[in-house]
Amino acid sequence: MRGDRAKGPAIQVEGLKKSYKTLQVLRGVDFDVARGGIFALLGSNGAGKTTAVRILSTLLKADAGTVRVNGFDVATQAAQVRGSISLTGQFAAVDEILTGRENLVLVARLRRLKDPGRVADDLLARFSLTDAGGRRVSTYSGGMRRRIDIAMSLIGDPPIIFLDEPTTGLDPQARIEVWQTVKELAGRGTTVLLTTQYLDEAEQLADRIAILHEGRIIVNGTLEELRKMLPPAKVEYIEKQPTLEEIFLALVGPTAKHEKTANSEPAQSGAER
Amino acid sequence: MRGHFLGDTGLLLGRSLRHISRSADTIITTTIMPIAMMLLFVYVFGGAIRTSSESYVNYMLPGILLITVASGIAYTAFRLFTDMKSGIFERFQSMPISRSSVLWAHVLTSLVANLISLVVVVLVALLMGFRSSAGMAAWLAVGGILILFTLALTWIAVIPGLTAKSVDGASAFSYPLIFLPFLSSAFVPTGTMPGPVRAFAENQPVTSIVNTIRALFTEQPVGTGIWTALAWCVGILIVAYFFAMNTYRRKIS
Numbered sequence: 099m100r101g102d103r104a105k106g107p108a109i110q111v112e113g114l115k116k117s118y119k120t121l122q123v124l125r126g127v128d129f130d131v132a133r134g135g136i137f138a139l140l141g142s143n144g145a146g147k148t149t150a151v152r153i154l155s156t157l158l159k160a161d162a163g164t165v166r167v168n169g170f171d172v173a174t175q176a177a178q179v180r181g182s183i184s185l186t187g188q189f190a191a192v193d194e195i196l197t198g199r200e201n202l203v204l205v206a207r208l209r210r211l212k213d214p215g216r217v218a219d220d221l222l223a224r225f226s227l228t229d230a231g232g233r234r235v236s237t238y239s240g241g242m243r244r245r246i247d248i249a250m251s252l253i254g255d256p257p258i259i260f261l262d263e264p265t266t267g268l269d270p271q272a273r274i275e276v277w278q279t280v281k282e283l284a285g286r287g288t289t290v291l292l293t294t295q296y297l298d299e300a301e302q303l304a305d306r307i308a309i310l311h312e313g314r315i316i317v318n319g320t321l322e323e324l325r326k327m328l329p330p331a332k333v334e335y336i337e338k339q340p341t342l343e344e345i346f347l348a349l350v351g352p353t354a355k356h357e358k359t360a361n362s363e364p365a366q367s368g369a370e371r
Numbered sequence: 372m373r374g375h376f377l378g379d380t381g382l383l384l385g386r387s388l389r390h391i392s393r394s395a396d397t398i399i400t401t402t403i404m405p406i407a408m409m410l411l412f413v414y415v416f417g418g419a420i421r422t423s424s425e426s427y428v429n430y431m432l433p434g435i436l437l438i439t440v441a442s443g444i445a446y447t448a449f450r451l452f453t454d455m456k457s458g459i460f461e462r463f464q465s466m467p468i469s470r471s472s473v474l475w476a477h478v479l480t481s482l483v484a485n486l487i488s489l490v491v492v493v494l495v496a497l498l499m500g501f502r503s504s505a506g507m508a509a510w511l512a513v514g515g516i517l518i519l520f521t522l523a524l525t526w527i528a529v530i531p532g533l534t535a536k537s538v539d540g541a542s543a544f545s546y547p548l549i550f551l552p553f554l555s556s557a558f559v560p561t562g563t564m565p566g567p568v569r570a571f572a573e574n575q576p577v578t579s580i581v582n583t584i585r586a587l588f589t590e591q592p593v594g595t596g597i598w599t600a601l602a603w604c605v606g607i608l609i610v611a612y613f614f615a616m617n618t619y620r621r622k623i624s
Binding site for chain 1 (some may be wrong): 375378379382383386389390393394454457458459461462463464465466467623
């Protein structure tokens with residue numbers, strides 16, 4: 099079903115350059131992303147991660163270099179690229195006035211899927227949003243908004259998904275929920291390109307990590323390869339104190355779907371059909 | 372993706388029409404100012420204004436209708452601006468759909484929302500004593516001119532909607548447009564205005580449009596004024612469309 103083209107890499111970036119007026123954001127970026135698995139583009143704020151993702155998803159034109167996504171050139175075959183990808187931007191790109199279910203149905207219709215209602219209901223169930231599906235997205239918590247946002251990106255089962263800082267601004271529980279979703283996605287064979295500024299996020303999720311710094315990729319490898327670049331591990335004995343995150347999660351319960359209890363509104367999932 | 376244009380536009384139009392049906396306050400705030408002006412002019416100032424028409428509400432309704440559209444398109448810019456800011460615009464642009472349908476859906480939504488507002492204002496005018504002997508053809512002509520006028524102003528509204536940095540910036544452009552009918556034949560005959568003001572009033576687009584609608588309502592011959600009115604509407608429409616599309620293309624590439 100997936101539109102994989104041949105067996106080449108999912109993403110090929112060569113000599114990618116982009117400037118805004120006098121500010122050089124990308125100064126010659128090269129990297130390949132193999133099919134399947136999670137590739138993390140790690141960098142601090144302003145490193146050019148979002149610019150790179152915007153070029154890869156055909157929202158922005160590069161000044162120089164070539165980018166192929168799913169075998170298609172982003173400059174000359176933009177429509178085919180858009181057919182192969184889904185973008186989840188830095189801020190949840192959801193329609194606040196529509197309900198969660200209506201958001202999903204709209205995207206399913208735009209992607210010309212059969213039975214958009216069922217596609218929406220399946221995704222609501224998969225993201226534990228069935229109860230909230232009939233409510234307007236403006237009433238959702240940050241984590242729920244992110245989940246519906248990611249759910250919208252999965253519609254049509256695109257072979258490649260871009261996640262631009264998917265957990266920025268989320269609380270620890272919502273963050274873990276998003277991580278689980280991303281792992282699940284990769285488990286189904288989708289290629290995920292993820293940008294993040296959090297080192298632990300890259301460490302938790304990514305099969306390969308590329309560090310973008312001052313407009314160039316300075317390191318690209320698996321976590322193991324990256325570890326080898328530093329001095330070898332020493333054995334030291336230290337007393338392990340729980341981190342605040344561990345304490346917090348132990349107290350409130352890491353897997354609890356807190357939205358369900360936080361919002362006592364009755365379920366209206368059937369009301370908007 | 373060109374073949375999908377109509378289907379995608381229809382889907383996205385359905386989406387923004389849902390916005391309007393769920394935030395009916397946008398229709399209310401659009402119509403409340405023209406209605407307040409109508410009340411003020413008819414019941415406060417109107418008695419002291421001498422016009423060719425027997426009933427002042429009949430005289431000033433065409434101008435009020437144009438003000439309704441001018442205040443309604445502020446929401447067109449606002450809705451577009453909100454989509455740009457929220458990221459949903461980029462989501463649509465990164466999907467395999469017809470890209471221009473995103474913009475056209477906003478334009479058609481603006482047309483529908485403004486037509487609803489216009490109907491509300493006309494109904495209030497009827498309550499206030501507005502009467503017209505116009506037949507079907509004249510009403511259709513009035514509708515056609517108002518549709519053209521709305522489209523022209525909508526394409527103007529697209530430009531700040533795409534480029535504004537803040538909500539206020541997105542809607543501020545409509546203030547001068549709301550003010551324009553005051554410097555026209557909409558509320559008082561231009562004959563009493565001093566020279567330069569009169570020259571401006573008689574040659575700006577609103578006067579010819581107002582005079583034409585007024586003539587159609589009263590079954591008077593429209594004369595060559597209708598061609599001037601249509602030329603203004605179509606002219607503004609084409610120029611605004613050109614600039615808006617240019618802005619849009621720069622935004623999405």
